[in-house]
Amino acid sequence: MENQIGETVVDGQLYEANKAGGVKADFAMTNNGGVRADLTPNAQGQITWGAAMAVQLFGNILQVVEMTGQQIQDALNEQYSNPAFYLQIAGLKYTYTDNPGSQQHYKVLKMYKTDGTPLSLTTKYRVAINDYIHGGGDDFFAFKNTPVVGSIGSDSDVFVQYIKDMAAANHPLTAPKPDRKLYQAVGTTITVPAPTTVATK
Secondary structure, three states, X not given: XXXXXXXXXXXXXXXXXXXXXXXXXXXXXXXXXXXXXXXXXXOOOOOOHHHHXXXXXXXXXXXXXXXXXXXXXXXXXXXXXXXXXXXXXXXXXXXXXXXXXXXXXXXXXXXXXOOOOEOOOOOEEEEEEEHHHHOOHHHOHHHOOOOEEEEEEEHHHHHHHHHHHHHHOOOOOOOOOOOOEEEOOOOOOOOOOOOOOOOOO
């Protein structure tokens, strides 16, 4: 349930939220249904405005909300109730395992920041999400009614700006390694991989 364009989108949302003067966020998440196309450069290797806009068509408003670690874990677990709906995540990794006998076929075991710091279930974090899932869209009810601490702008505009910022910094976009959701078989242990690097200012 990871894809590289979806993770590029949320990497951009987290980056833009944390630019100088930004709202600041610990993590970014978006629903898979909000990412509508691959990002395809033209023959010159350039990303056009149209190609970027095709990735996110809806212009949903990105909000930074405050959530406890428990609410974040609840949102991640909600992915496993309906296989059609899942989340792309940035700034966050987690391990999950089988959950036999439950409507949710898997369950989250542990959550980490990308530097390996475990999340606390009682600590409050800031999460960039779109207004659709903030309203409980795609059955992500854990986001509903979480307090909004700021707005970043429309998801499509933020993605375009992220591409512009990476170009200005001479930091070509590369497909993220899909290592943010780590399956752990029952009775085994795994090591969380080293952080995925995202350019920052």
